[in-house]
Amino acid sequence: MQSQTRRAQAPEADALRIGCGWSPDDTDKPWVLIESVQGDSHPSSVHLTGLAESVERGTLVAGGISATYSCTDICDGIAQGTPGMDYSLASREVIAMATEMHVQGGHFDGIVFLSSGDKAVPAHLISAIRLNIPSVLVPGGLMDSGPDGLTLEGVGTAAAQRKRGEIDERAFKFLQLSACPSVGSCAFFGTASTMQMLSEALGLALPTAALIPAHLNALKESARKAGERILPLIQQNICPRDIVTAKALENALIIHAATGGSTNALLHLAAIAREAGITFSYDQVNEINAKIPFLLNVKPSGRLNANMIWYAGGLPRIMRELKPFLNLNVLTVTGKTLGENLEALEVSGHFERMPMFLNNYQAKVEEIIAPLDKPFRPHGGIQILHGNLATEGAVLKTSAMPEEMTQFTGRARVFNASDDALQAIFNETIQPGDAIVIRYEGPAASGMPEQFYVTEAIASSPTLATSVALITDGRFSGASRGPVIGHVTPEAIRGGVIALVEENDLIEFDLNTASLNIIGIKGRPMEPNSVQSILNERQKTLIHPKPKHTKGLLALYTKNALSAKEGAGLSTF
Numbered sequence: 001m002q003s004q005t006r007r008a009q010a011p012e013a014d015a016l017r018i019g020c021g022w023s024p025d026d027t028d029k030p031w032v033l034i035e036s037v038q039g040d041s042h043p044s045s046v047h048l049t050g051l052a053e054s055v056e057r058g059t060l061v062a063g064g065i066s067a068t069y070s071c072t073d074i075c076d077g078i079a080q081g082t083p084g085m086d087y088s089l090a091s092r093e094v095i096a097m098a099t100e101m102h103v104q105g106g107h108f109d110g111i112v113f114l115s116s117g118d119k120a121v122p123a124h125l126i127s128a129i130r131l132n133i134p135s136v137l138v139p140g141g142l143m144d145s146g147p148d149g150l151t152l153e154g155v156g157t158a159a160a161q162r163k164r165g166e167i168d169e170r171a172f173k174f175l176q177l178s179a180c181p182s183v184g185s186c187a188f189f190g191t192a193s194t195m196q197m198l199s200e201a202l203g204l205a206l207p208t209a210a211l212i213p214a215h216l217n218a219l220k221e222s223a224r225k226a227g228e229r230i231l232p233l234i235q236q237n238i239c240p241r242d243i244v245t246a247k248a249l250e251n252a253l254i255i256h257a258a259t260g261g262s263t264n265a266l267l268h269l270a271a272i273a274r275e276a277g278i279t280f281s282y283d284q285v286n287e288i289n290a291k292i293p294f295l296l297n298v299k300p301s302g303r304l305n306a307n308m309i310w311y312a313g314g315l316p317r318i319m320r321e322l323k324p325f326l327n328l329n330v331l332t333v334t335g336k337t338l339g340e341n342l343e344a345l346e347v348s349g350h351f352e353r354m355p356m357f358l359n360n361y362q363a364k365v366e367e368i369i370a371p372l373d374k375p376f377r378p379h380g381g382i383q384i385l386h387g388n389l390a391t392e393g394a395v396l397k398t399s400a401m402p403e404e405m406t407q408f409t410g411r412a413r414v415f416n417a418s419d420d421a422l423q424a425i426f427n428e429t430i431q432p433g434d435a436i437v438i439r440y441e442g443p444a445a446s447g448m449p450e451q452f453y454v455t456e457a458i459a460s461s462p463t464l465a466t467s468v469a470l471i472t473d474g475r476f477s478g479a480s481r482g483p484v485i486g487h488v489t490p491e492a493i494r495g496g497v498i499a500l501v502e503e504n505d506l507i508e509f510d511l512n513t514a515s516l517n518i519i520g521i522k523g524r525p526m527e528p529n530s531v532q533s534i535l536n537e538r539q540k541t542l543i544h545p546k547p548k549h550t551k552g553l554l555a556l557y558t559k560n561a562l563s564a565k566e567g568a569g570l571s572t573f
Contacts, residue, residue: 001234002133003031006107013107022065030234032059032066032227033108035099035127037120039072043143044116044192047183047214051138051223055112058227064234066227067106071098073120076450076477077152077186086447086549088119089267089475090557093570095123096130103131110234112226116140116185116214118478121195122268126569128204128240129275134233135240136226136333137205139196141214142307143184149305151188152179153479156456163426164461184214188299189306190478194261195268200315201252202272203243203332207341208350211310229333238335244276247327251338253285254325255318257292257380260301260399262478263486266382271567282384282393282565286514289380294399295321295370300481301381301399304368311357312368316345321372377403385485385509387517388532389471389497392489392565394516396509400481402466406512408483410435410469411523412505416545417441418451418474425457425464432467435507439498441474442491443561443568446548452477455484471507471516473498475564485509485516487564493544494563500538 007013007027014027034055038048052068059066073095079085103111110133113124121139128135145151155176162172185192193211200210206226212219249269256265266285273280295318298306309315319326319342328339336344345351355365370376381399386392413430414437415421421438424430436458442448451474458464459481470484473491490496497518501507506520520526521534549555560570 001030001109003107003109020067026065029063029065030109030231031107032064032230033103033106033111034066034068034114035102035111035124036068036070036114037073037095037117038070038114041072042075042078042117043180043183044075044140044185045072045120048114048116048140051114051140051220054220054223055114055138055227058224059112059230062228062231064231069102069106071095073115073117076118080450080477081453085449086554088450089443089448089568090553092119092123092126093557094553095120096127099124099127100131103133108133110134110230112230113137114140114223116192116196118191118195118264121192121199122271125199125202125204125268125272126275129244129272132239132241134230134238135204136230136233137199138223138226139199139205139210139212141184141212141219142193143180143187143214144182145187145305145307146178146181150175150179151299151305152186153188153190153300153456153477155179156453156479157460160457160460182215187305187307188479189259189261189296189301191262191264192478193306194256194259194265194478197259197261197315198252198256198265198269201255202248203330203338204240206333207316207345208314210315211306213307213310232335233333236335238331238333241276243331243333244272245330246278248330249273249278249280250288251326251330253288254292254322255315257289257382258294258318258322259296260294260381260397263382263395263397263476264478266395266487267475267564267568270565271569274567274569285382286384289382292322292325292380293372293375294377294379294381295372295375297368297370297376300479302376304363308358308361308363308368311354312365313351313354316342317351317354317365317369320351321369324372383511383514385514385516387515388528389501389507389518390488390516391497392563393487394471394485394489395487396483396485397480398511401483405466405483407508407510408469409506409508409519412437412501412503412507414439414501414503418449418454422454422457425454430464430468432463434468436468436470437498437501437507438470438472438474439492440545441472442493443564444491444558445473445493447554447557448475448564448568450475450477451486452480455480455482458482469509471498489563489565491563497535499542499544500535502538
């Protein structure tokens with residue numbers, strides 16, 4: 001064990017551990033790091049201290065000794081629409097590196113991760129694979145719903161309605177103060193819930209651990225079981241790279257397709273694959289989404305809240321439907337295969353018992369998770385587009401947009417910052433048929449902030465919701481809806497064609513051909529060769545904006561960030 005080898009190299013280690021309250025006998029046990037993002041940062045992290053105590057109890061029962069370290073995360077919702085949003089994706093790298101520091105400086109033999117939020121869960125998955133010592137991830141669960149099923153993304157809609165004068169200040173304030181009624185991650189199926197689900201799909205969280213309603217005792221029990229489970233993993237030396245294989249990644253992409261998960265998950269899965277030395281490709285994403293049916297009826301793609309998923313049987317219920325497509329022989333942190341885990345749940349009566357919770361809501365399993373032969377849509381929730389505007393790809397969440405908008409041609413309205421686009425929407429200078437282009441918001445330009453308030457301003461407008469498209473080299477919230485195309489690669493600051501778009505150029509996307517192209521100049525349709533000739537001329541005189549960040553964390557991140565297609569991690573790490 002690393003702890004015992006390094007104790008011999010560092011004779012002061014025992015003295016310092018005893019100074020923390022350990023006994024001399026404790027130092028001979030396996031050392032378990034409880035790596036948490038606990039802190040008062042937001043509802044996804046504020047309750048993790050209690051879960052750490054549950055993990056500690058499980059670890060002690062199983063014969064180990066643990067220490068809790070933390071590097072808290074930031075909240076996308078709190079940072080949304082402010083300069084703080086530029087730090088969101090960079091925070092993933094900070095948390096992953098902090099974990100690396102904690103493990104290597106603390107001589108631990110295994111890790112139990114505690115995280116719930118958008119960047120914290122993928123950061124912990126990345127660091128687990130990077131460190132490659134026995135690990136279990138405990139997702140921190142989902143919060144309750146507000147009145148009438150309200151979830152946090154509804155506040156963005158309400159804010160746009162208030163700005164238009166459609167609701168008054170009193171109505172808005174009620175919604176604002178009621179949207180987050182408990183701890184846990186947001187109750188819509190955004191990035192946090194998507195990544196909790198994918199941690200289980202990849203095999204690094206215990207079966208049924210993802211998406212537990214945070215107020216239930218089941219969440220503490222899940223944490224305790226993880227504390228117990230880490231000791232056998234240490235003894236058997238089962239490590240994350242034994243679990244996160246190419247077949248496990250394929251399973252994650254299949255589940256992501258079937259559930260309409262956040263587009264941000266493609267950034268995180270690409271970064272996870274890079275750490276694991278696994279090939280990740282947009283072609284694979286399209287191939288999977290073309291054959292996997294869409295099964296999940298939760299916001300923002302559907303009608304219900306994501307905290308209903310666990311009551312319906314959780315991710316295992318979704319996996320049960322997808323068994324014909326999944327690689328069932330992959331290893332998981334149980335020490336058993338995915339197929340064996342599902343069989344054990346079947347024998348235990350899990351799939352019959354869990355839907356009894358739904359009786360409290362007068363709901364049925366098939367309203368939340370469709371059977372494979374009666375999907376909500378025939379194809380998965382994501383499509384990757386290519387064309388002269390996105391030569392290396394762009395990402396569209398088809399499950400959260402009107403089904404009739406399979407093809408669109410619009411006049412380009414060009415903005416170099418999301419705030420300018422948002423103001424144009426509220427000033428009513430954006431009209432039906434416009435294609436809003438927001439650029440210089442990619443990883444290397446600004447840190448790749450979300451464009452959530454722009455998408456909500458569009459989606460909440462009856463006039464614009466089905467008549468306007470948004471195209472950006474930035475990214476979107478997991479709550480975003482509508483025909484919004486992000487992750488355009490190459491990004492503007494690194495020579496992407498999106499930097500060359502001018503007002504009233506004609507932009508077309510076509511889901512039938514998975515294409516995104518500039519098809520005309522200044523409102524006039526043109527042949528592709530003629531369009532390319534004009535773009536080449538524009539390239540000669542292009543002047544990029546000055547760097548947005550010149551010091552500190554964001555200067556480091558933007559200088560070294562990989563492309564969105566590669567996961568937007570740091571190229572030097």
